[in-house]
Amino acid sequence: MNLEEVARLSGVSRSTVSRVINADPRVSETARSRVLAVIEQHNFQPNAAARSLASRRTRMIGLRIPGEVGFIFSDPYFPELVQGVVDACNELDYGLMLMMEPENDPASAERIYQRVIRGRHIDGVILSTSIIGDPFAGRVAVDGMPAVMIGRHPTLATVDIDNRESARGAVSHLIDHGYRSIAHIRGPHTIAAANERADGYLIALNEAGIPIDDSLIGQGDFSENSGAMAMTALLDRPAGRPEAVFAGSDTMAAGALRTIDQLGLSVPADIAVIGFDGLRHQLQRHPSLSTVSQSISGLGRNAVSLLIDRIAEPDAPAPHVYLTTQLVLRGSCGCGDSVTEFASTRSRIGSPSDALVATADAS
C-alpha cells in the first residue's frame, strides 16, 4: 500500500493524498474525507525513507553522549536527560537516535559520525556535555548539521544552567553556616561544567576572604566511587578534616556520605555536605542531602525545542538559554532537616551572570 494506491482507491491524484497527509489546507472537504476514509480503512502510513528523500527532512534528531563520559551507569543524570529529550520528541513527532561513542575507539566514533551526520540520518543533533577540546561541536557546524549544546559553547545554540553562580551560592551558604574549612570534590578537568562549579567554589571563598587550600580540593569523575575515594583522602589530610564539603554532583556526594558513614562520623555534626543536581534519589537518606537542584529533564526538553527551531531556521542567531537552579536546603548542610528554602538563579536567555560565555542574541 502506497500513496499511489490510496489515490486510486479514493479517486484522486497522488498529490491530493499527499496534501491530505501533510495537512495542506488546499484540499476540498469532500476530497479530504474520501482520502482519510481510505487511509483509515487500510491503515496506511507513508514510508519514512521516501518522505525523507523527497522532503530532505527525516524528522529524526540525534542525542550524542560523548565517549568521555564512562560513568553513564553510575549516574542517574543521563537517564533523566534522555527522558526529557524523549518526551519532547514524542510530543513533536520526532524520532530520537541515540549516539553513544565507544570510549576509546576513535575509528569507530568516526564511522558513526560519517554514517549518521554526513549520511543525513538526522535533521539535527543535541550534544549532551561540553567536553574541553571535543572536535564534535566544530564538525557539525562545518557539515551544516543544526545542533544544540547542553552546556556551554561559543557559537552553537546552548541550553545550560549557571553552574558557576549556583556553585558559588551553595558554598556561600556553607560559609554562612560558619564553616571556614570547606572542601570541594570536583569533576574532571575535561568537563566544562566541572570547571565552572569549581570556579564558583573558589569565588565564594574569595568573597569571604578565606584563603584557598589546594589540599581541600579532591578530584572525582562524577561517579559515586570517586566521591567516596576523594572523601577518604580529604578526611586523611594532615591538616585535619574539613568542616564541610561541596560535591560537584549528588552522585559524588553520595559517595562522600558513604565514606563519612563508614568512618562513624555524622552529618552535619562532624562534617556538612552539599551536593549538586537535585536527584530525586538522594531525598531518601537521613539526613537528606542539601543540594543545588536543576531540572535535568528540563535541559533535555528545552534542547529539543530549541533544536527544532534551529532546524526550521538554521540561519537565525544561536540563542543561549539558561535554566534556573534552586539551592535546596535540607539536613546535610546543617539546616534543620525538612527545612526547604530556595534561592534561585534566574532563568533567562542570553549569557550567564558572570558573562564568561560568548553571548548571542535571544531567539
Next chain:
Amino acid sequence: MNLEEVARLSGVSRSTVSRVINADPRVSETARSRVLAVIEQHNFQPNAAARSLASRRTRMIGLRIPGEVGFIFSDPYFPELVQGVVDACNELDYGLMLMMEPENDPASAERIYQRVIRGRHIDGVILSTSIIGDPFAGRVAVDGMPAVMIGRHPTLATVDIDNRESARGAVSHLIDHGYRSIAHIRGPHTIAAANERADGYLIALNEAGIPIDDSLIGQGDFSENSGAMAMTALLDRPAGRPEAVFAGSDTMAAGALRTIDQLGLSVPADIAVIGFDGLRHQLQRHPSLSTVSQSISGLGRNAVSLLIDRIAEPDAPAPHVYLTTQLVLRGSCGCGDSVTEFASTRSRIGSPSDALVATADAS
C-alpha cells in the same frame, strides 16, 4: 555531492560507484581505486534516505521500553541495557532509535507506533521487558516487523535468563544457611520476570517443605523506595521479623537494606539479604550484597545480534536464547564477606530448565 557526481569525477558510471560503496566484488581494481580516491577526496557519504528507499532497509533498529516501567530513573538496569544495545549496534554499523512511550497516553503511544513501525523507520525492534497483556509484541508480528523480546514470549525470538531457576537457587541458598522464615520482595504482577522470580521463591520453599506464608511476600515495583517500604512492612509483621529476605532486584534490595540500617538492625546477623541483577553499584556497601548476577548489557548485545539475524532471515524459526546467571555470595546472605562462590545456570538455546516457555527451534 552525490553518487552521480562521484561517478562523473571518477569517469565511471553511477552503478560502479554504488558497487564500490557496497563492496561488490565485481569491480576492477583500477575502477575501485579511482572511485575510492574521489570519495576520499570529497569525503563523500551516501544519503541514508535514498539508500533506504532503494534498498528497503534502513540499517536502523528500535529499542522499545514500555511505558509501564516508570522506574527508569531509579534503576540502573536500563542504562546498562542501553549500553549493551548501543555497543552492538556500533559494531554492526546499525543506528539505534529509542522508543519510550509516555506512561499514560495510549494515543501518543499509538502515534509513535504508526510512525516508527508502520512507517518503516527501522528494520527491526528490540522489546525490552515482557509486560503481561502488552499488545505491542503481537502487533509487530502482524506488521511484519522483525522483533526480539528481552524476556519471554511464545512466538517472538527471545533473549532471557532463567529467572525462575535463578531465583530458586538464591532462595535455596538461604535455606542452606538454616533460615526458614524467608521473605520475598517481588516486582509488579504485570512484569513477567517478577512473576518468574516469585515462582522460583515458592518452588524453593516447597522443595524444603517450608510452608508458604503470604505475609512474607512484599510487593514492590523495582524501585529502591518500594523495596524500602516493603521491608518496613515485613519488619512490622505481628509474626515477627523474617530471618532472611530475597529481593526481586538489587535496587529493591538496596531499599530494603536502607530500612534495615535505619532501624538499627544488622545484616546478616539480624536479617540476611539476597538481591537479583548483579549491579556493580551494590558492590560498594558493607556487607556487600549477595545477589543473582546477570549480564544486562549481554542481554542487549545478544538481542541485537539475534535481531540482525532475523532481519536477514525473517522466516527462520525464532530462537530462544538463555544467558547464564551466577549466584554471587558475599556478605549479606551470611557467607563471609569477600567470599565469592558461583553457581551458574547454563547458557543455552532452547527453553528454560522448567520448560514453561513455549519452545522453538534453535537458530
Next chain:
DNA sequence: TTGTAAGCGTTATCAT
C-alpha cells in the same frame, strides 16, 4: 481546488 510531472539519491535488473 486539483492534477501532471519532475525530481530526491540511491539500488537493482538487465544488457553488453
Next chain:
DNA sequence: ATGATAACGCTTACAA
C-alpha cells in the same frame, strides 16, 4: 566488469 535504465514512494513546483 561496466553501464543504461527502471524502480523505490514520496514532495513539490507548475499548470490548469
